[in-house]
Amino acid sequence: MNNDKKISVAVIKRLPRYYRYLGDLLDNGITRISSNDLSKRMNVTASQIRQDLNKFGCFGQQGYGYNVELLYEEIKKILGLNKTYNLIIIGGGNLGQALVNYSNFARRGFNFIAIFDRNPKLIGLTVSGIEILDVAELKSFLENNRVDIGVLALPKDNAKQVAPILVENGIKGIWNFSHVDLDVPDNVVVENVHLTDSLMQISYAINGYVE
């Protein structure tokens, strides 16, 4: 195991995909797999798979390959999926509600415990059993509940205002759907989901670039 240097983002971004493929293998009753077999299924090089996995440990066995279930469980632990997380959403609009309604997150241990909005028409409503609270209560809520991840699903100017409140009250991660870059301390993780940027990758690619 090669543990002398920091693991790069490129490697970490590939882990969920390994996890997904291993889960599929498990579902299909496949108990062992070689890096070579897996590489063909995933369309990556076997070398990359072995390099990636060896960043975290020696999970394979010469002449045999990898035990699917064992590897699956290891990656689960590496990704922190053996724990559960409490999430709150700030912004109770369509996107916020869609995220709460998406049951796959809860299946992985990501539990939404509250939604906040400033729109009086939304406050008091219940979405998937979760009440929409007044954003004025955000601070006191954070003080009285364990909240791991804050989800920003509101316009960019509001996101910039809310982020510091989350940070000051001990949030560990921010899942940012607002179209703005947040400036937070190093100990707070920000993961951006910029949907507009993602769409632009498509428009770029279907045009080719022409002078």
Next chain:
Amino acid sequence: MNNDKKISVAVIKRLPRYYRYLGDLLDNGITRISSNDLSKRMNVTASQIRQDLNKFGCFGQQGYGYNVELLYEEIKKILGLNKTYNLIIIGGGNLGQALVNYSNFARRGFNFIAIFDRNPKLIGLTVSGIEILDVAELKSFLENNRVDIGVLALPKDNAKQVAPILVENGIKGIWNFSHVDLDVPDNVVVENVHLTDSLMQISYAINGYVE
């Protein structure tokens, strides 16, 4: 201008961010900017900015810097944002409806023209003025309308079934929110938005990796 080799994905993924920062500068009435100034605002190296832009042309001027409006318009063209696109959503659930309701896409020229679902309770409903149609009509709709981009917002097994229908009927791009890798010909662009994977980046990072 360095036009001898293919432009890498890394560069293209940075373009929307340049575009956004230039838009902000414009909004603030700033008419010129040097790569050095921009690099400080964006927290990247000036060298990278100049290298990136020069992949597409010589947009700057020695001793002056870049004209903000001109550069903004150039990147707009590069990203294909000077055109409009017709989109359909397959999957009229919460996520599909949230996407249709999000008006920022239309502002950039991405217009939703139909939603498809197989749930009789949804078929016939109208979301943001767009009717939810029976997915059985998908093929004929594609034959009779110009559709550029198909958005997959449905469970993975259904996504795998629908993708070939889109491909066979001339779709140019697929915006895939389903948690599955699609296998499509090279001339069809696939952009994945794997929200669960994104969340896992957060859970990984807030735990650190512990043996």
Next chain:
DNA sequence: TAGATTGTTAATCGATTAACAATC
């Protein structure tokens, strides 16, 4: 003109792939 700043080449850094000895 002198100062500023680009466009671009060269140097560095990091990530991916290839190769193979170790070993199950």
Next chain:
DNA sequence: TAGATTGTTAATCGATTAACAATC
């Protein structure tokens, strides 16, 4: 044991950063 396949080192490839001549 012989064959298979890992873990890991070495080679390659590509992306980022530094440097600077060109020039506005």
